[in-house]
Amino acid sequence: MIELRGLTKRYGDLAAVNSIDLDVPAGELFGFLGPNGAGKTTTLRMIAGILRPTAGSVRIGGIDLAADPIAAKRKLGYIPDRPFIYEKLTGMEFLRFVAGLFEQSGDPVERRGRELLALFDLDEWRDELVESYSHGMRQKLIIASAFIHRPAVIVVDEPMVGLDPKAARTLKDLFREYVRRGHTIMMSTHTLEVAQSLCDRVAIIQRGEICAHGTLAELRAAAGSNGHESGLEEIFLRLTGERAARELVEVLDT
Amino acid sequence: MTAREAQRSEQNGSNEIVPGNGALVARHRMLSGGVRAVPGTLLTPGGGRVVPPLGRRWGGALVHLLWPKWLTVRARARVADRGRSGRIVLLAVLGIGFWGLVFGILARVLRYFHSVEEIGALLAGKLLGVLLLSFLGMLMLSSVITALSSFFLARDLDLLVSGPVDWLTLYGAKLFETALHSSWMVALLALPIVTAYGVVYDGGWLYPLIALAGFIPFVLIPAAIGSALTLLLVNVFPARRTRDILGFIAVFAAAGVVVLVRLMRPEQLARPEGFRSLVEFITVLRGPTSPMLPNEWLQRTIMGWLTGDFDPLSLYLLWSTAAVFIVAGAALHRARYAVGFTKAQESAQRWAREGVASRVFRVLLKPLGIVRRELVLKELRLFFRDTTQWSQLILLAVLVVVYILNIRLLPLTGDGVTLFIRNLIPFLNLALAGFVLASIAARFLFPGVSLEGRTWWLLRASPLPMRDVLWAKYWMGTLPLLVLAVGIIGVTNTLLRVDAFMFAVSVMTITLMTFALASLAVGFGAAYPRFETENAAQIPTSFGGLVYMMAAVALIGGIIMFEARPVYAYLRARTFNEPIATGDLVLGFALAAALCAVAIFAPLAFARRRLEAIER
Numbered sequence: 001m002i003e004l005r006g007l008t009k010r011y012g013d014l015a016a017v018n019s020i021d022l023d024v025p026a027g028e029l030f031g032f033l034g035p036n037g038a039g040k041t042t043t044l045r046m047i048a049g050i051l052r053p054t055a056g057s058v059r060i061g062g063i064d065l066a067a068d069p070i071a072a073k074r075k076l077g078y079i080p081d082r083p084f085i086y087e088k089l090t091g092m093e094f095l096r097f098v099a100g101l102f103e104q105s106g107d108p109v110e111r112r113g114r115e116l117l118a119l120f121d122l123d124e125w126r127d128e129l130v131e132s133y134s135h136g137m138r139q140k141l142i143i144a145s146a147f148i149h150r151p152a153v154i155v156v157d158e159p160m161v162g163l164d165p166k167a168a169r170t171l172k173d174l175f176r177e178y179v180r181r182g183h184t185i186m187m188s189t190h191t192l193e194v195a196q197s198l199c200d201r202v203a204i205i206q207r208g209e210i211c212a213h214g215t216l217a218e219l220r221a222a223a224g225s226n227g228h229e230s231g232l233e234e235i236f237l238r239l240t241g242e243r244a245a246r247e248l249v250e251v252l253d254t
Numbered sequence: 255m256t257a258r259e260a261q262r263s264e265q266n267g268s269n270e271i272v273p274g275n276g277a278l279v280a281r282h283r284m285l286s287g288g289v290r291a292v293p294g295t296l297l298t299p300g301g302g303r304v305v306p307p308l309g310r311r312w313g314g315a316l317v318h319l320l321w322p323k324w325l326t327v328r329a330r331a332r333v334a335d336r337g338r339s340g341r342i343v344l345l346a347v348l349g350i351g352f353w354g355l356v357f358g359i360l361a362r363v364l365r366y367f368h369s370v371e372e373i374g375a376l377l378a379g380k381l382l383g384v385l386l387l388s389f390l391g392m393l394m395l396s397s398v399i400t401a402l403s404s405f406f407l408a409r410d411l412d413l414l415v416s417g418p419v420d421w422l423t424l425y426g427a428k429l430f431e432t433a434l435h436s437s438w439m440v441a442l443l444a445l446p447i448v449t450a451y452g453v454v455y456d457g458g459w460l461y462p463l464i465a466l467a468g469f470i471p472f473v474l475i476p477a478a479i480g481s482a483l484t485l486l487l488v489n490v491f492p493a494r495r496t497r498d499i500l501g502f503i504a505v506f507a508a509a510g511v512v513v514l515v516r517l518m519r520p521e522q523l524a525r526p527e528g529f530r531s532l533v534e535f536i537t538v539l540r541g542p543t544s545p546m547l548p549n550e551w552l553q554r555t556i557m558g559w560l561t562g563d564f565d566p567l568s569l570y571l572l573w574s575t576a577a578v579f580i581v582a583g584a585a586l587h588r589a590r591y592a593v594g595f596t597k598a599q600e601s602a603q604r605w606a607r608e609g610v611a612s613r614v615f616r617v618l619l620k621p622l623g624i625v626r627r628e629l630v631l632k633e634l635r636l637f638f639r640d641t642t643q644w645s646q647l648i649l650l651a652v653l654v655v656v657y658i659l660n661i662r663l664l665p666l667t668g669d670g671v672t673l674f675i676r677n678l679i680p681f682l683n684l685a686l687a688g689f690v691l692a693s694i695a696a697r698f699l700f701p702g703v704s705l706e707g708r709t710w711w712l713l714r715a716s717p718l719p720m721r722d723v724l725w726a727k728y729w730m731g732t733l734p735l736l737v738l739a740v741g742i743i744g745v746t747n748t749l750l751r752v753d754a755f756m757f758a759v760s761v762m763t764i765t766l767m768t769f770a771l772a773s774l775a776v777g778f779g780a781a782y783p784r785f786e787t788e789n790a791a792q793i794p795t796s797f798g799g800l801v802y803m804m805a806a807v808a809l810i811g812g813i814i815m816f817e818a819r820p821v822y823a824y825l826r827a828r829t830f831n832e833p834i835a836t837g838d839l840v841l842g843f844a845l846a847a848a849l850c851a852v853a854i855f856a857p858l859a860f861a862r863r864r865l866e867a868i869e870r
Contacts, residue, residue: 050714051869073717084708086632088639100628101716129639 001026001184006056009042016042018208029179031199032188039208040188044157048078077146079156083138087131091141095148102149116144136162153184196232206240319427348804357446364454379557386549389440396436397480404431406598425587433477455560468555471576475548478579482586488594629726661746680752681821685814692771692806699731699775701793707785710870720865732772739768770853777857778802780864809853816846
């Protein structure tokens, strides 16, 4: 459903993303992991059509994003890591607006909007301006807006940041159910437990390049871990370098 | 957690401690017991006692606080350097052209005054006084708006307030920021004016220093007053409400100034025959217009130096007044800033249900299709729910009324007022109306792209052609502007009793001019976006806004220049009953129409390319 071929993004001499090849089939929840500044957000923003790749291509549902961006984006819902939305719209107006961008309106949108707001405990806030929403509430509203037009693919950057435990649980259930119905989700996260419990497959990106991808078992093999008990955190640290933990101790001691 | 707190915590990058962040690290060390608080140390804005910056004097700490701003400016300049030589050349040409124009016109007027015995210097002084009074008004309004942003809404405040920064350093840094941001446009405007005075009156090599010595306190006084006024208001209302209230105050103050100036009938000064004797006229000229205001002191400083009658008292008044306001402002800051800053974190909570108007619009806009309808509805809601935006309409209404009143008061009957003059005035009126429209477009159309800054991701990730975004921005601004433009010209032409041909010419011209000015505003708005600005009112006063106004003035000048010849030919033919040279008529109007066509389509095409290239 998502095909990346030689996807590259350069900022001057720096290659933020360097020639990534990746396939995410329909009905899969794919996790995208990596340290800070590894290129996760840049990759997701290229898939969402916000950033233009320096080289390579993105295909959504078989449609080349560069050749036909409108058709490709119709299949897509994007949830950014920063919840910036129109401050002077109410929650419901925002959902209507987003549905309108996907040429959807009328009773189905109203009904779906109310359902989504209720799902995230925002129904009491539906007629209140976004400027009075908290960080977490904005994040929930953006997540709701990504589902309002029922996209085939959802690209989500750090979905759990700012969510309370109940909303986080709701979101996990929603993601799993959505994928079970044949849709596709590609998600970046720092929370390895979330990736481990939710994702069918994961890729680990470091310095703009994918250093490993596959199921948890495949990653264990790639990391050279013999024991079956190795968790994703251990694999992640092994693949991205174990220096971080040692440096932390050194910093605290000095 | 309130929305504001949420936004701030998000902007600071969750809970990460940024490496190299001196203030946070220092605070962290202090909290861990690394440095002990010493009795008698200064208060933080939050009210806590902290250690003054070790090994650094106050000036050093102030520079340290301002250093990131300087680095930002430098980084922006570096980015602008790379591959944007075309833009820089355009900017230089427009800037030099504008300065040259102001300098040329003023130098000519001043040379004429210089040649007039006795009252020449008095008239030059009065003119400078009027210009400086308008500068003072601009500085006051701008300071109040800027102070709210820099003292209470800026994104670096969390870092500074949470860090061990003493109140005086913070006040100094923020006052400096306020003064700089609120005055740079006035400084750019003042430069050719002050230079013209210096050149015509031969100010000598010390003149620039004297002018600068006068201008610095002239800028600091409104900045200190604006900061203090904002602090008092924030102590009473939450910051978001204060922004609304300040918007109203600014609008009503500006409207009041316009009405006052109108009531003073300044044009009487230009008609000495209205006075009983020359002595009375000179007495009026010699007398100070506003002896208690800084503009009068600065005018006396400059004119005193230029006419060899320099009195240091004026300069002393400027500096001592600035010092008094800064000290009083600092005392107020020490006493009330902590409370005000806390109040500024409160968010406005308001409900908005879909009303009748919204439903009516939804039905009316149905033919546009879902995407364009939603974009238009969104624009309407954002505009009318933001007090800082729609309140400007009040000022606009006052300006339009005063404008029409001025036309009505023109002496168009009596000796010497021929058909020629009666029809020439509406033609020149076009230029003035064009300028008013350009200012309105700068306020309402120019910020369009900038205001999408933080939500750009949503539009980019949607299956939305950029031409639809542009379409909504362009027509939402242009249609009201067109109604206003044609309304003003229709009413003024009727008052002036112009003939049918000139009526048609002016209505056609203002229509084309409106489309072109709106297109330029959208184009320049896309070329110089200010995505990170907290306050929409600051966007038109940005550098790009200034460049837009220069381009708009050039466009209006070009249209008037092309049409001057055919209009003159027509009026001459009518006055002297001669045959009309059709060739002249067609050529002139065709050139004006072609210029408008270029000014309509080129900026829109450019804006579309820019929007498609923006990666945020």
